[in-house]
Amino acid sequence: MNKDLEIKISGTGGQGIIVAGEILAKGVVIKNYNASMIPSYGSQVKGGCVEVQIIISKEFISAPFVSDLNILGALSQIGYDNNLDLIKEETIIFYDNILVKNVKDIGKHIPIPATKYCLENFNTPLPANLYFIGFLAGYLKEYLDVSHLEKILKEDKKLFTEVNLKALKAGYLYFKEKEV
Secondary structure, three states: OOOOEEEEEEEEOOOOHHHHHHHHHHHHHHOOOEEEEEEEEOOOOOOOEEEEEEEEEOOOOOOOOOOOOOEEEEOOHHHHHOOHHHOOOOOEEEEEOOOOOOOOOOOEEEEEOHHHHHHHHHOOOOOHHHHHHHHHHHHOOOOOOHHHHHHHHHHOOOOOOHHHHHHHHHHHHHHHHHOO
């Protein structure tokens, strides 16, 4: 296989899962990696399971579907539960510890307080996806640079707000504090 890293970000419709995947994929391309991103929507977009599969590689990506999951980002319980069959012992699961309460004893689970932080600091859970991506930028420093993600966000007229930018930076700073 010509895949360096296989990631799924999964959550509930309305959480900005697809946006998170788009920003992540654009960010790795800036660092000269190839990336594929495939969104998937449940039967009900708002409230149903929404996922994005991201493959990152230095080589051409011939099979853009996740088959050997390295990282799962679970932003809701349904997003977590929907991927249980892909989790292996070596899979790293980053999960929102407010919205994902029931985790299984397989893989390496790392809680991220994305929703908690956003509620406490912005009175809304909406930028939790960006907090999450900021955290991933720290973890995936070989593939991502948080300054590139900030630039992508600032250039998107529909997405850019000071709150979104602050959430992205806060997620990155949380990673730097924890150094997972």
